[in-house]
Amino acid sequence: MTRGPIALSLFWRTFILLALLLAGGIFAWVQTLRALEFEPRAVQAAQEIASLVNLSRAALRYSDPIDRVAVVKTMSDQEAIKVLPREPGDTWEPFAVDRFTRRVGNELRSRLDQYSILARSVNGQPGLWVGFTIENDPYWLQAEPTRIQTLTPGTWFVWVGIALGATLLGSVAIARLINRPLQELSFAASRIREGEFDSRLDEDTMTHEIRQVNMGFNRMARELAKIEEDRAVMLAGISHDLRTPLARLRLEAEMSVDDEEARRNMASDIDQLDAIIDKFMDYARPGETRLEPVALAALVEREIAALREPAEIRIESKLAIDLMVLADETELGRVFGNLFENARRYARDADTGIARVEVGYTREGPWVVVSVRDHGPGVPPARLSQLTTPFYRGDTARTAATGAGLGLAIVDKSMQRMGGTLELGNAVDGGLVARLRLRRVP
Template identity: 45%
Template sequence: MSANAPAQPPKPPFDPAPATLAKPSLARRVFGGLSGRLYWRTFFLIVLLVLASLAGWFQSFRVLQLGPQVEQTSRQITSLIDLTRIALVHAAPEYRTALLDELVKREDIYIYPREASDQWTPMAHTDFTRRLTASVDQRLHEKLDFADVVNGRSGLWIGFRIERSDYWLLLDRSRIDPSLGEAWIIWGVLATLLAMIGAAIIARFINRPLRDLSIATAMVREGDFSQQLNETSGTQEIREVNRGFNRMARALQEIDQDRALMLAGISHDIRTPLARLRLEAELSVPDPQARQDIIADIEQADSIISKFMEYARTASPVRESVDLPDLVTKIMADYSKDADLRIRMPSNAEAQALADPLELQRIIVNLIENARRYGRTPGSNRVELDIGISKRSNEVCLSVRDHGPGVTADHLPLLTRPFFRGNEARTAAKGTGLGLAIVDRTITRMAGRLEISNAKGGGLMLRIWLQRDPADVLPPPQL
């Protein structure tokens, strides 16, 4: 708190909205971030298309294979039953046991007498088994019993009759397995892996030029025109886009240099006669009030020129770790003797942000001066400011709230537009209309962002979001 702030401020604490915002879940942030990137969207789309194609082919082969597989299995079962019947009927009684043992050894086929006390479970009804039983019955011209389990033993059990005796034929269950087999699964997995690798290569090939263009565009937006795109590699369309971008960047750089040179010349040429006018006014104007008015006008003109120069500044700030509470405390100390200004900040605030200390100090002072000009509390001639500092994930929020009349909702998006002044909504104070535009421009160059809204209970709320110092981010707890 400032030196002249009372221990119990009359105003309620400001709304710490940044610290209480609802945080999305980790999965939603991760997958939302991935789905928003062109590379991953292209990758997932190609993978889904390939998987859908594989699933379609798999189902087609399965359907086309079902009929021939039913026919083949039915033919094998009927052949085994017919051969078993012929062998047992025509074999001498003393050789039947040896014949059954031979069938077990060579073909893995078991023949058991069927007893009335046998406990058996009918075969599960699927499209394959229904078609199989119907085909076998049709070939043999009789109704057979198909079972999955007989007396606790699982397998392919088929009940049939030889003359007047009933028997069970036990076969390996794999004979009626309608799946496409392990080979199909292995090939399907390999095809999926190859599809994912191909999708990654294609997505990278498509995304890389766009990523380079996005990076170069961001650098140009921040005033860095050094990034040049490759004009010799890639497809013809990409080369043409890169050549057009490079020409545009060079033209913008020349325009920016000409603008900075022009403004510097204007500043120098105008400030010299302004200094002479002020000196002449102090020496030549006898009326003290008229002299003071002239000097005030000259100072306002000089301030306007300074604002123009500050807005035209293109140098990128150097970011370093900044102790926000310490910086705000020093600024508050500079305003401690101003009786018309009261600044409050929680004493336990702490946060480290990545920013240019000098530029950030200018931003905070600019916001304070903007509040002094437009944010006086209704019914008084004082300005009351609440400064809050909060941390969220990898960002730090510095909020500045006044208790003035606020701004109409339709004017809020226009406050950062150069030369816009919302005098109708606040006061009739005069200014250049560059204050918040300079703040927004400088914060953007520091990889931050500015949010402006009306505060609950009245007044204007400005939130500055900056990247958090990695050293200030606590590591996750060890489980």
């Protein structure tokens, strides 16, 4: 079984895209700033070290031998700089180990002289060591290595972390701001779908496009409310306007037609017209439902007893007495009545003329799945999805259909009103199975 792609809500999609965009911008700026600050920092570090060396050289050059010791001691105490004689046996490690230190070394040599030595350690003592000469006497100047260090990874991490945190907060705020009008539109549309036409959206919003959409939606809601009102008025008059002449026809047939068979056929046709009117009324009635706990077994027994032609159908119910579902009792009764009538019409045995129906159930978590299975010829799999289409009749091999083609369409629509689902399929050993998924009452 293949699964479709995971669908993200608009909020999360907007948030992720904004976060990626802003995070990419932050990293691009970090790389740009590192590249731009590389050269100035290297030059500044070289200038600072060169100034220390030149000042130290001048202080020692113009001091007499007796005062040189005091000058060196003062420099060491106040500036953390040591000046030591350079011995021929000193061992040292080169200072240049990466691109930045090589650039600092080149800049220092250009500001001092070509014979200057830069080292990261001398005789095993780490530090920033600069070798220079005063009147042909070699010296070492030891300074703190922090004077020429670049920004540490920890500093970059703190800066980038703060920027990313601000980016995420900003993305949440922007995504929520963008998504709010669409959430309101989605909620209002869901209420319209449920038959509540009093939803109104803000027509004074600052965004021109959203304002136009909201105005169009409100106009559509008003038109739908008017159509619903007109439909209610029309449905109220259908029963009287159509059933009154049918009643007169039945009375005239009983009084004026002498032939018993003709009178019986006319009465059957009138009953069929009356049943078709009931189907149209059921399908076109408003979608308001009142969900409450319903005793399923008692409701099914009541619908079995109300069948018009009980001699043509036999129904075996295997429902538990205490089984309760959350549904509209009238709608659910209409569902089972249409399923039983559909089986009576289309699933009768060719030899006995009787339709056999079995009603069972299973529990699936918070749901109850009720199965209504007949033992008729079934329906070709390619046509199962069309059975709930209004005015569609199944394969003519099942029967010579005389209904309006609305029975299963009414069942499907009623199940949707109650928050359930209808699934149609063929049983393994023949016959049509209708599976009704209803919410179970704990």
